[in-house]
Amino acid sequence: MALLETDGILDTLARLPNAPASIDAIRAVHSASYVEQIRALCQPIDASSAKPVSAATAQDAGAMWLDPDTYLFGASYEAALRAAGGLLQLTDAVMTGQAANGFSMNRPPGHHARPHSAKGFCLFGNVAVAARHAQEQHGARRVLIVDFDVHHGNGTEEMFYDDPTVLFISIHQYPHYPFSGGMDDCGSAAGEGFNVNIPLPDGVGDAGYLAAVQQLVAPLAQEFAPDVIFLSAGYDGHWMDPLSGHRLSVSGYAALVQELFTLAESLCGGRLICALEGGYDLNALPHCILSTLRVLSHSPSPVSDPFGAVEERSDAADKVIAAAKRRLGIR
Numbered sequence: 509m510a511l512l513e514t515d516g517i518l519d520t521l522a523r524l525p526n527a528p529a530s531i532d533a534i535r536a537v538h539s540a541s542y543v544e545q546i547r548a549l550c551q552p553i554d555a556s557s558a559k560p561v562s563a564a565t566a567q568d569a570g571a572m573w574l575d576p577d578t579y580l581f582g583a584s585y586e587a588a589l590r591a592a593g594g595l596l597q598l599t600d601a602v603m604t605g606q607a608a609n610g611f612s613m614n615r616p617p618g619h620h621a622r623p624h625s626a627k628g629f630c631l632f633g634n635v636a637v638a639a640r641h642a643q644e645q646h647g648a649r650r651v652l653i654v655d656f657d658v659h660h661g662n663g664t665e666e667m668f669y670d671d672p673t674v675l676f677i678s679i680h681q682y683p684h685y686p687f688s689g690g691m692d693d694c695g696s697a698a699g700e701g702f703n704v705n706i707p708l709p710d711g712v713g714d715a716g717y718l719a720a721v722q723q724l725v726a727p728l729a730q731e732f733a734p735d736v737i738f739l740s741a742g743y744d745g746h747w748m749d750p751l752s753g754h755r756l757s758v759s760g761y762a763a764l765v766q767e768l769f770t771l772a773e774s775l776c777g778g779r780l781i782c783a784l785e786g787g788y789d790l791n792a793l794p795h796c797i798l799s800t801l802r803v804l805s806h807s808p809s810p811v812s813d814p815f816g817a818v819e820e821r822s823d824a825a826d827k828v829i830a831a832a833k834r835r836l837g838i839r
């Protein structure tokens with residue numbers, strides 16, 4: 509927020525009010541028992557009275573650990589409802605034409621959360637919740653979700669695995685956390701072919717991701733003809749990020765967003781709804797978000813990249829992309 513305020517871009521953008529998501533909206537992709545579990549664990553609000561649920565992490569007084577990465581405090585339930593709720597407000601604005609596109613700077617992120625459990629810093633699957641909301645409240649028939657977070661979007665995948673109305677495409681480092689996301693996992697039943705994993709090896713950098721978007725995401729999106737595109741925008745593939753080895757740059761992320769923005773303009777009236785997922789280098793992350801906002805608002809100079817790029821293994825993605833093309837029947 510400090511960078512966005514200094515830059516002045518916030519003065520040019522509409523800011524939407526935040527409200528907690530309704531329980532019904534969350535239950536569209538999560539089980540009622542899981543939502544109730546999170547609610548109950550977050551009572552009372554006083555975090556000092558909370559008991560750690562794992563002996564291994566008992567030293568973290570005041571936090572309850574749901575898995576080795578994912579903790580709760582007393583206010584986490586409301587925070588998670590508001591993370592999804594902010595994205596729902598944005599979805600309403602875009603689907604009703606009040607906004608052309610938008611970005612939700614939500615925390616916690618969502619794409620690892622599973623239907624019945626939390627995972628990888630995520631409590632509720634924000635983008636999945638919003639995708640269902642776009643269908644149920646705004647009549648969207650086909651929803652495309654692109655996930656360029658460096659980690660596989662296992663939660664989103666699981667929620668729509670048998671659903672042909674939601675095409676989910678995840679580009680991620682592989683093998684890497686959460687150790688799912690292989691190319692063979694392509695959906696089941698009626699959803700077969702509507703789950704696409706693009707698992708890229710270490711170090712592919714900007715060129716690898718751009719090739720994946722141009723050569724795989726673009727033709728798949730054109731064939732699918734979505735009514736709206738959601739972007740699970742994780743920036744943890746940046747070369748300064750401590751949690752990955754994909755070596756992207758801020759400029760590289762801006763180019764990816766530009767590609768997806770152009771696709772949205774040609775396929776679905778520009779309806780591109782972005783939600784923050786990962787991003788753990790706090791110097792790089794603000795510039796990634798600023799550059800994304802500049803792309804979304806047609807800035808003539810979208811890139812704000814004081815860090816530059818590093819050497820990448822630009823051919824490392826070629827084999828995977830070629831294999832994916834064969835499997836998906838893309839010439």
Ligand SMILES: [Zn+2]
Nearest residue numbers: 657659744786
């Ligand atoms: Zn991530």
